[in-house]
């Protein structure tokens with residue numbers, strides 16, 4: 198798929214923007230804080246209904262819009278998307294709430310989502326536009342906390358499978374509910390008399406949703422493992438293969454059918470009940486899982502060189518592109534935010550070749566045109582970004 | 591930025607007090623509370639007195655039915671007081687408004703039991719906060735043959751029904767749940783009478 202047009206209003210430092218990238222590679226360049234990252238952020242937001250940079254949507258609304266008497270202040274992100282199967286229009290309106298609404302609802306903003314001009318729920322937008330975003334922060338995929346790696350799987354699967362995003366959201370709420378119950382018992386705010394009886398409903402629901410999430414993640418890791426090997430080999434020249442292992446919070450002896458996972462999940466939960474009551478927290482389930490990256494039995498998260506870790510992060514993102522292309526029959530849009538300057542010559546050359554793939558829309562941001570050779574520069578669309586405006590050339 | 595708080599010091603006390611009381615109501619912030627207060631100041635004496643009296647009457651005269659916890663003017667609500675109603679069936683609902691929703695269907699002639707909420711651990715609401723013990727108490731003294739669980743078709747409502755089912759199992763009575771067909775995730779009180787009526791008639795046995 199590719200976007201034909203991105204339209205921004207009062208978004209970050211963009212007062213108003215109409216951006217019309219071609220179906221291939223677009224290079225957007227400019228100084229720091231000129232608005233390059235915000236442009237990629239807007240596309241990521243349209244794909245996932247959240248920002249990769251902040252959990253507070255208020256920050257996305259342009260300050261000028263807040264000072265003017267535009268009531269209520271808003272930011273608008275819209276795009277026309279050409280999918281393999283057809284053409285869609287998507288739009289998100291982020292409206293700041295007034296002080297009073299804010300006090301009543303506890304939220305600082307609300308979003309209105311439209312798909313082909315019809316109002317839909319935010320969850321219904323996810324997966325309509327698919328993107329893979331790669332930023333310098335993505336090194337944390339390899340050397341950071343496990344939550345970074347879970348988010349990688351969740352973001353990928355959510356964009357591919359509408360049922361996954363709904364099940365995951367339900368699962369997370371069930372875990373929170375269960376945690377609230379366990380905490381109340383731990384703090385002796387409630388009698389421990391009917392623990393099993395009261396947990397039964399929530400356990401059943403959580404296990405069913407969690408079993409689905411886990412089964413989908415395991416399948417995704419198996420697919421990514423196949424896709425990532427040649428990518429990693431080509432961009433590092435390493436003789437040994439990269440392997441990704443899924444580290445579950447309970448043992449399921451390699452039997453990955455959903456019903457088996459559900460059964461193992463249930464048994465483990467029962468075994469650890471007293472421990473959960475002591476800690477006041479759910480201790481089992483996909484919210485505690487992790488990924489392990491190894492080359493020849495070496496854990497790259499812990500012992501890999503900086504260069505190896507960068508290669509793993511890059512390979513993960515390129516494999517994500519391939520996974521989306523394979524599963525949906527439609528390539529996602531690849532967004533590379535200022536990452537090429539951090540790669541060494543070989544990896545940069547590999548990446549630039551990989552993205553110049555027909556039917557692969559890619560938007561590359563950079564502060565420095567010197568990162569690219571003349572060959573590349575003459576083959577791509579160039580856009581200069583300056584203080585929230587974008588000029589061709 | 592203009593805020594209500596510093597203004598309050600300029601207001602004479604009765605006005606400030608009314609604003610404060612109104613803003614305690616759900617869905618009403620300080621701004622709306624001020625607007626309502628000044629509206630009442632301008633409105634006629636009889637109008638304000640009627641409103642004040644209505645509020646006092648609600649608290650003075652309306653209470654919870656001692657049997658089913660529906661709204662009532664005396665010990666028993668009109669439904670419990672009506673001996674022509676089928677005494678062998680109880681529809682269990684979350685809120686008094688749900689009683690009205692079921693009554694509107696005109697297909698049910700039995701009794702009710704109002705739980706006053708649903709299980710919601712995230713909001714700190716557990717079984718001991720609901721009128722569950724009182725329901726079980728009724729089973730000892732009343733000739734109940736069937737309990738119809740009509741909690742809302744959402745996660746909290748299902749969790750509540752699940753717990754009730756476990757509580758009711760030892761009693762050896764018929765326990766039924768509303769048929770599917772109500773919009774899931776929704777509230778009973780908003781379901782239209784026809785849909786709710788057929789969900790009630792098509793109820794299925796769960797114990």
Ligand SMILES: [Zn+2]
Pocket residue numbers: 655656657658659660666667668669670671
């Ligand atoms: Zn009554």
